[in-house]
Amino acid sequence: MEKKPAKKSPGGVSRRDFIKGMGTGALGTAVLPPLLGQTIPTKKGRVPVYDKKTIALTVNGQKVGLAVEANETLLDVLRDKLDLTGAKRVCDRGECGGCTVLLDGAPVYACMYLAIRADGKAVKTVEGLAAGDKLHPVQEAFIEKDGYQCGFCTPGFLMTTSAFLEKNPAPSLDEIKQALSGNLCRCGNYAKIYGAVDAAAKKLRGA
Ligand code: FES
Ligand code: FES
Structure with missing residues (x-):
């Protein structure tokens, strides 16, 4: 039987491409590239699809720019890229609060927060709590x-x-x-x- 052509959304992303692009593992990696640079529909409007992006953060008062993968969490970036290991990786699934940091002054579980979403925000970790030698x-x-x-x-x-x-x-x-x-x-x-x-x-x- 002849395959029906995939319907395109107004943004040019077909339902078929979208579902393929949301795949995981090797399959997901293989089919994601057609969506890169495009936007996909979400409840909050269309969002861009990235595999890697350079983000700017202010971490404990210092401006930092770095490239992050789309699936990297804020905790990955803090611990593995910025060597700030005060926030702990314990459950790694948003249940224990061991990874809590402040994002624009509000506590978040860094293990559940994608680094890309933190672009442009101020992050405070426990390393930034004291003022020099003076403890908070x-x-x-x-x-x-x-x-x-x-x-x-x-x-x-x-x-x-x-x-x-x-x-x-x-x-x-x-x-x-x-x-x-x-x-x-x-x-x-x-x-x-x-x-x-x-x-x-x-x-x-x-x-
Ligand atoms: S490590 Fe447990 S909530 Fe993040
Ligand atoms: S887990 Fe040991 S002091 Fe809280």
């Missing part, structure tokens, strides 16, 4: 209140806490628990972590 009050409070045991989850907690206290300088215990609910501590050190956040809030308020 949140860091001081975690040390003073034993807010860590093995410390593997601590960078994520510090970043979430620093952003949270900017918004809510005098939180209740329930608000602290709610704000930190996206960060997990495998050592189960929650009581001391909550105490550290409360102490950090008081330090920041000068109370």
